[in-house]
C-alpha cells in the first residue's frame with residue numbers, strides 16, 4: 001500500500017517573541033505546522049529550545065535585508081512586530097515610524113517577491129480617535145496619536161497586497177490582556193500596568209482620568225479568532241474586542257477586589273495621544289461565528305492565577 005505523507009504547512013510569525021505572537025505559537029504548535037519566527041528579540045531560542053518544528057530568525061524589520069533570510073513559500077504570515085506603546089510612539093516618533101511604517105514597507109516588498117498565501121495583520125483601535133463608542137469598522141478614521149497614524153498607514157500598505165491576490169485579514173485589536181503578557185513592560189497594556197503596580201505597591205499611578213473607558217479582550221479569545229479560517233468580506237478589516245465598555249474606575253475596583261487589597265489611585269496626568277475612550281462593535285466578527293468566551297471577571301481571575309505561579313510575583317500575594 002502506498003503511504004501519502006501530508007505536506008506540512010509553513011507559518012511565519014513576525015514579532016513572534018511578543019505577547020500575542022507567543023500565544024499564537026503555543027496554540028498552533030499542537031498542530032502539524034512548521035513555525036518560523038522573526039523578531040528583534042532573541043528570547044525565543046531559550047523558550048522553544050529543542051523544538052524541531054520551530055525555526056528562529058532574528059533581526060530588525062526596518063532593515064530590508066532582514067527579510068532575505070526568509071526563503072520559503074509561506075502559507076500564512078502573522079505580521080505582529082511593532083512599536084506597540086502609544087506613549088513611546090509619542091516620545092520617539094522616528095523609532096515608531098521606522099518600525100511600524102518602514103518595517104511594513106519592507107515587508108510589503110518581500111511579499112510582492114515571495115507571495116505568501118495569506119497575511120494576518122494586527123492593527124489597533126487607535127486608528128479610530130479620541131472618543132468612540134460601539135464603533136464600527138466603517139466609521140471615519142481619525143487617529144490622534146503617532147501610534148494610531150502608523151497603524152492606519154500599515155493597514156493601507158497591507159490592503160494594496162490584496163490586489164496581487166494575497167489573502168488579507170486585518171484585525172483592529174482593542175485592549176488585549178491575559179497570561180503571557182510582559183509584566184516588566186510598564187509602557188504598554190493598561191490592565192497589566194495597573195495590575196502589577198497594585199500587586200507590588202498597593203497603589204496605582206494612572207495617566208489620565210479614571211472615567212476613561214476601554215474594551216478588554218482576553219488573549220485566548222484573540223488567538224482563537226486570529227488562527228481561525230473564515231471567508232473574508234470585500235473589506236477584510238475586523239474589530240477584535242469584547243464589545244463591552246469598561247470604565248477605568250471599575251477596572252481598578254475589580255483588580256483590587258481580586259487582590260483583596262485596600263488601594264490608592266494617583267492621577268499623574270494624561271500623555272498626548274491617549275484615547276479617552278473606545279469600545280468595539282463586533283457584529284462583523286460575530287457574523288463569522290465569533291463570540292468572546294471570557295468576560296472581564298473570568299479573564300482577570302485567570303490572569304491573576306497565572307501571576308501567582310510566577311516566582312517573581314508570587315511573593316507579593318498573601319502579604
Ligand SMILES: NC(=O)c1ccc[n+]([C@@H]2O[C@H](COP(=O)([O-])OP(=O)(O)OC[C@H]3O[C@@H](n4cnc5c(N)ncnc54)[C@H](O)[C@@H]3O)[C@@H](O)[C@H]2O)c1
Nearest residue numbers: 015017018019020040060061080081082122124173175176
Ligand atoms: N496587546 C494589545 O493590547 C494590542 C492592542 C492593539 C494592537 N496590538 C498590536 O498587536 C501586535 C502584537 O502586540 P503584542 O501585545 O504582542 O506586543 P509585543 O510588544 O509584546 O510584541 C511585539 C513584538 O514585536 C517585536 N518587534 C518590535 N520592533 C521590531 C522590529 N523593528 N523588528 C522586529 N521585531 C520587532 C518585539 O520584539 C516584540 O517581540 C502589535 O502589532 C500591536 O501593535 C496589540
